[in-house]
Amino acid sequence: MNQPVTLIGLGPMGQAMVHALLDAGHPVTVWNRTASRADEVVARGAVRAAGPAEAVAAAELVVLSLTDYAAMHAILDQVDVTGKVIVNLSSDSPEVTREAAKWAGQRGARFLTGGVMVPAPMVGTEASYVYYSGPREVFDVHEKTLAVIGAPHHMGTDPGLAQLFYQANLDVFLTALSAFLHGSALLGSAGVPAKDFAPWAAQVLQLVIQFLPQSAEQVDADEHPGDLSTVTMMGATADHVLAASREAGIDLDLPRAIKAHYDRTIAAGKGGDNWTRLIDGIRNPG
Numbered sequence: 545m546n547q548p549v550t551l552i553g554l555g556p557m558g559q560a561m562v563h564a565l566l567d568a569g570h571p572v573t574v575w576n577r578t579a580s581r582a583d584e585v586v587a588r589g590a591v592r593a594a595g596p597a598e599a600v601a602a603a604e605l606v607v608l609s610l611t612d613y614a615a616m617h618a619i620l621d622q623v624d625v626t627g628k629v630i631v632n633l634s635s636d637s638p639e640v641t642r643e644a645a646k647w648a649g650q651r652g653a654r655f656l657t658g659g660v661m662v663p664a665p666m667v668g669t670e671a672s673y674v675y676y677s678g679p680r681e682v683f684d685v686h687e688k689t690l691a692v693i694g695a696p697h698h699m700g701t702d703p704g705l706a707q708l709f710y711q712a713n714l715d716v717f718l719t720a721l722s723a724f725l726h727g728s729a730l731l732g733s734a735g736v737p738a739k740d741f742a743p744w745a746a747q748v749l750q751l752v753i754q755f756l757p758q759s760a761e762q763v764d765a766d767e768h769p770g771d772l773s774t775v776t777m778m779g780a781t782a783d784h785v786l787a788a789s790r791e792a793g794i795d796l797d798l799p800r801a802i803k804a805h806y807d808r809t810i811a812a813g814k815g816g817d818n819w820t821r822l823i824d825g826i827r828n829p830g
Contacts, residue, residue: 545571546568546569546570546571546689547570547603547604547605547686547688547689548570548571548572548573548602548603548604548605549565549570549571549572549573549603549605549606549607549689550572550573550574550575550593550599550600550602550603550605550606550607551565551572551573551574551606551607551608551609552574552575552576552596552599552600552606552607552608552609552610552619553576553608553609553610553615553634554574554576554578554581554582554585554609555581555609555611556664557609557633557660557664557667558574558576558609559581559584559585559664560664560665560667560668561607561609561633561667561668561693562574562585562588562590563585563588563667563668564667564668564692564693565689565692565693566585566588566589566590567668567692568692570689570692571591571603572585572589572590572591573590573591573592573593573598573599573602573603574586574590574591574592574593574599575592575593575595575596575598575599577619579592596619596620596623597623597624600620600623600624600625600628601624604627604628604629605628605629605631605686605689606625606628606629606630606631607631607633607693608630608631608632608633608634609633609634610632610634611634611635612634612635612636612640613632613634613636613640613641613644615634616632616634616644617644617647624651625648625651625652625653626651626652626653627652627653628653628654629653629654629655629656629682629685629686630648630653630654630655630656631655631656631658631676631686631690632644632655632656632657632658633658633659633660633674633693635659635707635710635711636707637707637711638704638705638707638708638711639704640707641657641703641704641706641707642702642703642704644657644703645657645678645703654678654679654682655678655682655703656676656677656678656679656682656683656686656703656706657676657677657678657703657704657705657706657707658674658675658676658690658706659674659675659706659707659709659710659711660672660674660693660694661673661674661675661694661710661713662694667693667694668692668693668694669694672693672694672695673694673695673696673697674690674693674694674695674696674697675697675699675705675706675709675710676690676696676697676698676699676706677698677699677700677701677702677703677704677705677706677707678701678703678706679701680698680701683696683698720749722798723798724741724742724745726789726794726795726798726799727741727745728741729792729794729795730788730789730792730794733792733793733794734792759820762818762820763820763823768814768817768818768820768821769817769818770816770817770818771818772818773818773819774815774816774817774818774819775806775809775810775814775815775816775817775818775819775821775822776810776815776816778806778819779803779806779807779809779810779815782799782802782803782805782806783803783806785799785802785803786799786800786803805822805825805826806819806822808825808829809821809822809824809825812824812825
């Protein structure tokens, strides 16, 4: 029989995980504070637990899909988790996850931190992948089951690493989405619909993708040759984006933030370096 799994938290992401596990033939026990959210997966064969204690008792592997780690404590602080493997796929800060790993260890449980890097409709598909961190031996034992949710990637033993990778990726994702909306508003000030802008924005994002490998090498080597795309040149562009936004009467917070990175680096006497030199001021804003 495939490994039994308990899943606590049945928002869209949690429900998608249950469906994927059921499709793969895993017995799944579920619990959610709002019991009706379990109706659909129970109709498919999941077992509804009467409470958190019953849910945890049903399987060694306990997967959490909650709003944050505070929700985990609210649900499990009064539950015996001895001998359980808790895989928390909720979002929070790296330090909070490290404290949670200590909490689990003090209560006789083993703990993996995780970050699911796709939206709910993609969970369980070939496109799904998940960052994990924590004890490698625990990950190895349960890797096959966790792979049902998405391709599992163990990032290291530090419980905070999965969250760092997760948040760093969302840093790029959320900023890119806001940048698209800001560009849409900029063009919208001249009556251009967002649908006309979207294909061009996609081309720019493809260009960004091409920049990343060499840019990463320069950041890691702390070498920023100013033979192209210097801080001063890119900073002038950032100034023009800010000016255009001001003329259009749209929000200035995003272009101001970007321009501030360039201004700070130029003030530090690094205007002739490649734009990757901005990493210095981002790392040490003081």
